[in-house]
Amino acid sequence: MALDWLAVAGFGLLVLADLPGDTAVPVWAVVVLTAAMTLPVGFRRYLPRTAFGIVLVATLSSLLWDWHYDWFAAAGFTLYTVAVGHRARSRVLTTVITGIVLSVFPCLTVMGAPSPAPEMLTSLLIGCVVLGGAWSLGQAVQGRRDAAAAAARQLADQRVAEERLRIARELHDVVAHTMSLIAVKAQVANHVGAKRPETAWESLRDIESAAKGSLTEIRHILGILRTGDTIDEAVPRLADLPGLGARAAAAGVELHVHAPSPGPLPAGVELAAYRIVQEAVTNVVKHAAPARCDVSVTVESRELRILVENTAGRAASATSVPGHGLRGMAERVAAYHGEFHADHTADGGFRVTASLPLPSGVS
Template identity: 45%
Template sequence: MDDPDVRPLFPRPLRPRELVALDLPVALGYAFVLVVDSPAVHHPVAWALIAAMTLPLAVRRRWPLTVFCVVAVASVAAMALGVTREPLAAAAYALYPVALTTRRRRWEPTAAIGALTVGALLLAAFGGVAGEPEVRRIVETVVLGSLALGGAWTIGRAVRERRAYAAHRAEQAAERAVTEERLRIAREMHDVVSHTLSLIGVKAGVAAHVADRRPEEALEALRVIESTSRQALTEMRHLLGVLRTAPGEVTGALSPAPGLAALPDIAERAAAAGVRVDLDVRVTDGGLPPALELAVHRIVQEAVTNVVRHAAPAACRVSVHDEGERVRIEVTDDGPGRRVLPPGPPGDGVAGHGSIGHGVVGMRERVTAYGGEFAAGPLPGGGFRVLARLPLEREGT
């Protein structure tokens, strides 16, 4: 995971010209060192080889493989002719972007190269080459050159693998975020549609039943249907607006997500469908994060909708309590308690299959997403209870 306190050296990716500007001083500085240190500095061939070894390094990031080939050939020629004493440092500097950008092949012995590099390092540090000074100098040059080239290749490959891994993790995180957002929107759509259609279905049945004898009651039921459908359309537009909004686009025109302040609206619509709801909300203003408020609202909405759908007319009590480290949501009613539920995890109080399954599953998924506890089932003395506990993480904790 990226550390937010660690800032990158450059605030944006560097342009090609800026990359050349970074490597050019290195190339010129190394050329100056070689010229000063070269035993054949006055020979034109030495100047040509030193230029071929160093100046292409300025564009090593633009054409990595080409630059490495030119520098490597010039370095070997300079070593053979005795122009410089340490010609392979430039080749190692040119090899790093090759290892960083070249696609890895299956047969590539990167691990073996790393092991040989470690061996060369140990030989250079603790070993010694016996024999004539000239032979010893050649062997030491080969060992140090192999160490430089192997180290540059191994480091470049390691950085490439690290970047590929980070990119893969970022891609997985993006896919996971898209999946979670789709599930969230699916739950929102289910809650809005099921809640609204349940109320509309109940009131439409009332209107059809009393239309001939009590037309004024039927008219009132139609008004409830109208207001409920309008509110549902508003929430649907909000959800569809989220779907249409591109990533990073400002969504200030969209209405805020419903929270605790909208719970009285749920009670009012349920009362219109014959369910009297007693609200008991003990949460301080601003005490819950917006996302948690939305989850509480949807759980209460779905639980009350189930009461309307399966127990009306009935009395219902809704309690939402802030218990410090968690928020407790409990919805109970005095209607028929024998309702069939879908299967759930052991110990969650849910078992069976039946008509209110999707609602209970949706509530359980919301609670599980927050790492909370959920139970739903009939009460011993009649009625039904939905109980959820959601962990509460306040800002600054």
């Protein structure tokens, strides 16, 4: 705003300095035209088209009355504001104007105005170049702003998509693990309910415990999403891996975990490693129970290496189709630029390996 009124003062001084002493134009007309050529500049941000129209008409009137040969400086200044706020459907007009300006301006600079030529014609010619340059510059600025806004929207959409993917992975890992266990225990309860009610009640207690644990994890996840906080102590970590053994054993999987304390790790890497192991064990419960499953988590060469391998079970098959679980594990590893492999073993079991690079300073 202050810059606009400073420009008003500057253009006013420019007009007054160029006033001829022997002009026949009435004083009132000089005052009105001078005000019309300068004051609208102060309102160019609020009424850009109106300000440009008034300044342009006043400038042309001063040329017609032959008392002031303005080079359309104030008009070009206000036209720049109009161009910045104008979103053209096509850039053809701007391209043509820019081409003309780039062709005429060097000619005027090097060769000068046509001679002989009235001073009014020279001012009009220079004014056209000034207006064309102002329009081209304003459209260029508008184009850059549009491109920056489009890039910002694209980045925001990408972040939203990444956040949705992260939420989907977290919920899938928590819910899939628990529901797999619940499904297995429900089948047991349904199968032995009439003959061995005590076993059925034990299965129901396992279902209750698994459901409560899953609800607790989901509440923690939703709490983090609502507040935007970072991962805290409530989120599972590698130290909690042995806790998967009790749930897996309830579903008929003999789980052996070898995960010596690796020392302090980034919270995101630790959570990703836990979820990878959890999902791999969930797949064993769903597709191979009863079976033996060995889990190893170690730090070697600045990498967190994960190995989950199970023996052949009831549903082991070389033709099994990868589902959301394997895809989710691969996405977690890719997020940290690591390596992921999953394949059947020679004895009919299944092996999942993953490596997550660790930042410098972690060993």
